[in-house]
Amino acid sequence: MMDRRDFIKLTGLSLALVLTEGGFKIIKAVQEETINPVLWANITKDNHLVLLINKSEMGQGVWTGLAMLVADELDFPWERVRVRSAPAGPQYIDRKLGMQLTGGSTSVRNMYDFLRQLGATMREMLINYASEEWKVPREKLKAQGGYVFGNGKKASYGELWEGAVKLPIPHKVKLKDPSEFIYIGKNIPRIDAREKVDGSAIFGIDVRLKDVVYAVVERPPAFGCKLKGFDPSRAKQVEGVIDVFAISTGVAVCGKDFYSAQKGRESLKVEWTESPIKDFNDQELARYYLNALNRAGAVARHDGNPEDVISKAKVKVESVYLLPYLYHATMEPMSCVADVRKDKCVVYAPIQSQTWALKTVSRITGLDEKDIEIHTTYLGGGFGRKANVEFVREAVEISKKLGRPVKLIYTREDDVKSGWYRPMNATKFVGALDEKGRVIAIHHKIAVPAVFEWAGMPSQIDRAAVEGIENMPYSVPNLHVEFVKIDLPIPVWFWRSVGSSHNAFTLETFIDRLAKAGGRDPVELRLELLSKNPRARRVVEVCAEKSGWGRGSYRGRAMGLAYHFSFGSHVAQCAEVSLDKKTGKIRVHKVVCVIDLGPTVVHPDLVVSQMESAIVMGLSASLKERVSFSKGGPQSLNFDTYPLLTMEETPEVEVHIVKGQGPMGGVGEPGLPPIAPAVANALLWGYGIEVNQLPMTPDYIKTLI
Amino acid sequence: MTEIYINGKLYKVSLPEDTPLLWVIREHIGLTGTKFGCGKGICGACTVLLEEEPIRSCITPLKAVKGKRITTIEGIPANHPVKRAWVELNVPQCGYCQPGQIVEAYALLKKNPRASREEIVRTMSSHLCRCGTYPRILRAILRAQSMMGVKT
Numbered sequence: 101m102m103d104r105r106d107f108i109k110l111t112g113l114s115l116a117l118v119l120t121e122g123g124f125k126i127i128k129a130v131q132e133e134t135i136n137p138v139l140w141a142n143i144t145k146d147n148h149l150v151l152l153i154n155k156s157e158m159g160q161g162v163w164t165g166l167a168m169l170v171a172d173e174l175d176f177p178w179e180r181v182r183v184r185s186a187p188a189g190p191q192y193i194d195r196k197l198g199m200q201l202t203g204g205s206t207s208v209r210n211m212y213d214f215l216r217q218l219g220a221t222m223r224e225m226l227i228n229y230a231s232e233e234w235k236v237p238r239e240k241l242k243a244q245g246g247y248v249f250g251n252g253k254k255a256s257y258g259e260l261w262e263g264a265v266k267l268p269i270p271h272k273v274k275l276k277d278p279s280e281f282i283y284i285g286k287n288i289p290r291i292d293a294r295e296k297v298d299g300s301a302i303f304g305i306d307v308r309l310k311d312v313v314y315a316v317v318e319r320p321p322a323f324g325c326k327l328k329g330f331d332p333s334r335a336k337q338v339e340g341v342i343d344v345f346a347i348s349t350g351v352a353v354c355g356k357d358f359y360s361a362q363k364g365r366e367s368l369k370v371e372w373t374e375s376p377i378k379d380f381n382d383q384e385l386a387r388y389y390l391n392a393l394n395r396a397g398a399v400a401r402h403d404g405n406p407e408d409v410i411s412k413a414k415v416k417v418e419s420v421y422l423l424p425y426l427y428h429a430t431m432e433p434m435s436c437v438a439d440v441r442k443d444k445c446v447v448y449a450p451i452q453s454q455t456w457a458l459k460t461v462s463r464i465t466g467l468d469e470k471d472i473e474i475h476t477t478y479l480g481g482g483f484g485r486k487a488n489v490e491f492v493r494e495a496v497e498i499s500k501k502l503g504r505p506v507k508l509i510y511t512r513e514d515d516v517k518s519g520w521y522r523p524m525n526a527t528k529f530v531g532a533l534d535e536k537g538r539v540i541a542i543h544h545k546i547a548v549p550a551v552f553e554w555a556g557m558p559s560q561i562d563r564a565a566v567e568g569i570e571n572m573p574y575s576v577p578n579l580h581v582e583f584v585k586i587d588l589p590i591p592v593w594f595w596r597s598v599g600s601s602h603n604a605f606t607l608e609t610f611i612d613r614l615a616k617a618g619g620r621d622p623v624e625l626r627l628e629l630l631s632k633n634p635r636a637r638r639v640v641e642v643c644a645e646k647s648g649w650g651r652g653s654y655r656g657r658a659m660g661l662a663y664h665f666s667f668g669s670h671v672a673q674c675a676e677v678s679l680d681k682k683t684g685k686i687r688v689h690k691v692v693c694v695i696d697l698g699p700t701v702v703h704p705d706l707v708v709s710q711m712e713s714a715i716v717m718g719l720s721a722s723l724k725e726r727v728s729f730s731k732g733g734p735q736s737l738n739f740d741t742y743p744l745l746t747m748e749e750t751p752e753v754e755v756h757i758v759k760g761q762g763p764m765g766g767v768g769e770p771g772l773p774p775i776a777p778a779v780a781n782a783l784l785w786g787y788g789i790e791v792n793q794l795p796m797t798p799d800y801i802k803t804l805i
Numbered sequence: 806m807t808e809i810y811i812n813g814k815l816y817k818v819s820l821p822e823d824t825p826l827l828w829v830i831r832e833h834i835g836l837t838g839t840k841f842g843c844g845k846g847i848c849g850a851c852t853v854l855l856e857e858e859p860i861r862s863c864i865t866p867l868k869a870v871k872g873k874r875i876t877t878i879e880g881i882p883a884n885h886p887v888k889r890a891w892v893e894l895n896v897p898q899c900g901y902c903q904p905g906q907i908v909e910a911y912a913l914l915k916k917n918p919r920a921s922r923e924e925i926v927r928t929m930s931s932h933l934c935r936c937g938t939y940p941r942i943l944r945a946i947l948r949a950q951s952m953m954g955v956k957t
Contacts, residue, residue: 159899159936296900297891299838299878306837357832359824431901431935480901481935512843716937739847746930747939
């Protein structure tokens, strides 16, 4: 833990701000030694707290969760709190991540101490100022509910703030005792709910600039194709089309509105080079990935002597899995507004990674970062996809070439074609049991593209490839974990819960197969394997208890349970499932979910909504989703061929939060990994079906019955 | 020049008549609450009312709504039980699909205030939400019914 002084030093840079009703106007950045709260917060004269939050609001409720921390320490009325997006800049870097990025389920964990300190510091500043102004000793003053009062005096924070910021910033600030919290731990209203209900919330696609040109980009039909040539003549004749030209990823068609640009694009003739993977369709991809399991990979973990133990074991279990490329399917397709001028560039975009955006824009424009303004709008879904800023680069390239402000809009088909999928992967597990059905060895190997390498962070063992396996909380004396890197020109990226999105499926279904082979109850086997991990045991136990595990067939439905640790949180889920053997259709009726994210839960209902969200998304992926390929390119280009789960198919979700001891865990992602294996495990126990591939479509399930 | 009424106001637009209503509303009228999701009428993010009927504005050409009354998310009163229930239950996550969902729910309850749980689920299943707010949308519609004093 760092002390308060370090914390204050770490905040580094400061901005000169003009305080306005609507928020902040930034003048310029200057280097400073100590924290300056006006960098992060303002209290307006009419007593509104306006916060600049450095994390992107993409649905996870982060603006609510983070604003609560400041408002609680400041003791400020919630309905008077406003949040604005912090601009991209070194002063807003999350010091624990080393960049301005929303990802890895880290926002509340990383900003918790900082933002409480900010609120407490501001409160102290207000008291100090009132004390000086009123000549009243500090001890006689109270700051509560947005007012400072004492000795017959009273003033709102807003009335005092302008004076308070001129005093020295206090360094030894006492934080509240948890018993004094007014918001932390309570279900207060989401700060973004109202504008998302009345239609006024501004997403990337909603930004309107004067004289903006609309752009679409024609993209290659398959991955790895390069632009060979194009004929813009017919497109340019389309009414409303302004210009047609090549950019790094395709051919941009610019028009006076979206529809003109789109119509121009339909008249465009483009030639592409042959894709290096032109022979890849679904069958060929499957063959390629499964073959890769025969190659030697990099060993991520090797305990004991798994090969030897397995070769001598009486009971062995072997499984080979093949999981598909997945598309993020954010409801808002990629979109970006960029205005590139000679000496300046302004960008409005729904992005998760301001630092990467800033660096990219600087590289494309040649401008210094200080001359680039990047404003983050609301994100119409992120799930990792909007941490990739290729779409920002495209908008900047187009604006630079045109010399005019541009709004780039991806169609749904563009969005799929752009790639950046959750990687496909093949996994082989071999396990061995002793005569009591105890797990004595597990040998694992995965063939998968390296997500972190695609994100510019290569390493011999890709962190995403083996996450959740290499660090599994199960105690297995002989364990081997191996990674074979797949190199294909199909771009892959972070997809909600990243490697855990596939590794939890393979590991957790394999555990149940081991249990079955050893004649063990899968919950009891898990508890045995988790004997050294009381927090993990507890979520499994609570999940079993709340779901009625072990009380026999429940309403004639099959039950399956899975557990996974990711992003600092333990989650167990139990699914109640039935299968129509004639149609192969699976119905998930109910999911009981138990999460332990540590002792502090800032906003329990946001945790519940993130569990609901992750379960629906994970179920959608495991029952319905797969990017299908033909001739090296994606074929499932819209929701007709890439269907998502609907309300009809959504189970009842029951969430329980248990508070274990230890560091705070994340919330946005950890709810996703257990759902797919929980459903598959129900099929194993209820119907004797081993699911080795996803999605569990009726056609696939019928082949297993 | 095509005349349309949006949220009770008359607009005259000079655009090709095959322009989808969605882009007329968003780019030319300037009401951005109605969203673009798929361009094929599948996801429901672009849902608006044509007279009383929910339609997919991304596949509805301007010429089909000539002289007609359109209601968008902005045209539904803020104090309507559907909107109030949505806020009360913290329904929106990313919020992008919510205008379409709310317009659909508003139309459903206007037509059939006593819609059963099954009818609600069937109707709302024509809308996609990647954040998985379905359980809360359902609860919010049931809550709106009770705010409206409807006994189902």
